[in-house]
Amino acid sequence: MDLHLSGKVAVVTGASRGIGLAVVQALAAEGATVVAGARHVGDELAALAHTAPVRATELDLSTADGPARLVAEAVAAFGGIDILVNNVGAVRPRTGGFLSVSDEDWLTMWTVNLMAAVRTTRAALPHLLRRGAGSIVTVASANARLPDPMVIDYGAAKAGLLNFSKALSKEVGGRGIRMNTVSPGPVSTALWLAEGGVATTIAEAAGSTAADVAAGAAGASVTGRFSRPDEVAALVVYLAGDRSGNVTGADFVVDGGLIATL
Numbered sequence: 399m400d401l402h403l404s405g406k407v408a409v410v411t412g413a414s415r416g417i418g419l420a421v422v423q424a425l426a427a428e429g430a431t432v433v434a435g436a437r438h439v440g441d442e443l444a445a446l447a448h449t450a451p452v453r454a455t456e457l458d459l460s461t462a463d464g465p466a467r468l469v470a471e472a473v474a475a476f477g478g479i480d481i482l483v484n485n486v487g488a489v490r491p492r493t494g495g496f497l498s499v500s501d502e503d504w505l506t507m508w509t510v511n512l513m514a515a516v517r518t519t520r521a522a523l524p525h526l527l528r529r530g531a532g533s534i535v536t537v538a539s540a541n542a543r544l545p546d547p548m549v550i551d552y553g554a555a556k557a558g559l560l561n562f563s564k565a566l567s568k569e570v571g572g573r574g575i576r577m578n579t580v581s582p583g584p585v586s587t588a589l590w591l592a593e594g595g596v597a598t599t600i601a602e603a604a605g606s607t608a609a610d611v612a613a614g615a616a617g618a619s620v621t622g623r624f625s626r627p628d629e630v631a632a633l634v635v636y637l638a639g640d641r642s643g644n645v646t647g648a649d650f651v652v653d654g655g656l657i658a659t660l
């Protein structure tokens with residue numbers, strides 16, 4: 399199926415690895431030109447930038463001006479934007495419980511998970527509106543709907559993303575801009591599985607192993623496994639293109655059946 403992405407310009411945040419990198423790969427494979435931002439470009443994104451129409455940029459999207467700089471770079475290089483994928487995010491399991499989570503902790507999670515998307519959307523939206531068409535896809539989390547004290551600040555920020563995207567979809571839908579969220583359950587990326595990621599952090603606190611923690615998370619879903627980044631990216635790319643032209647204000651869960659309710 400042609401997703402009609404050829405010639406479109408996309409901005410992807412948090413794009414050097416994991417879901418963001420998979421989204422960049424999928425968009426480029428569909429013929430889009432991609433401007434990809436992360437703090438460190440890394441080997442895989444750098445290699446992609448050599449072989450595909452991908453421009454990789456190093457910047458911190460948790461700063462007040464980082465999101466606008468990424469958008470400005472895309473506009474300067476390619477004359478406009480058709481697609482924004484708000485993917486950047488981070489999590490730190492709060493193994494010490496709610497009372498151990500400081501204001502600074504809350505603000506850190508709030509900034510990278512919610513404000514980065516708000517600021518990037520604010521910077522990109524005028525360019526999408528100028529073209530009278532566009533799609534903004536924001537990567538939230540199953541934790542937006544599955545509140546968990548272990549990720550209390552992250553979950554609240556992700557729930558905020560669902561509300562933000564839905565609200566703005568009402569303001570801009572009549573002007574050709576669609577806004578949707580994708581909410582993954584556990585995905586096999588560094589966020590969960592690398593040293594210092596969710597599995598090792600919880601394992602250290604619980605006196606267990608990262609493999610056991612990951613197996614427990616996988617076993618909580620119906621399919622019994624983590625999603626792969628490319629499985630999340632496939633949905634993001636579908637929502638980015640105009641095949642999904644009458645889909646807006648919606649949230650799509652990719653969690654192997656983890657969320658047990660309708």
Ligand SMILES: NC(=O)c1ccc[n+]([C@@H]2O[C@H](COP(=O)([O-])OP(=O)(O)OC[C@H]3O[C@@H](n4cnc5c(N)ncnc54)[C@H](OP(=O)(O)O)[C@@H]3O)[C@@H](O)[C@H]2O)c1
Nearest residue numbers: 412413414415416417436437438459486487584585587589
């Ligand atoms: N993996 C999961 O199980 C899961 C589940 C639900 C939702 N999600 C969401 O999916 C999104 C992607 O997660 P992932 O698992 O792919 O994470 P990941 O493997 O940790 O990748 C995160 C990406 O964001 C970049 N990044 C982080 N902080 C940044 C900052 N301040 N400025 C610029 N770039 C930054 C990282 O590169 P640098 O470190 O070089 O900056 C990296 O490219 C996040 O929003 C996450 O909350 C993930």
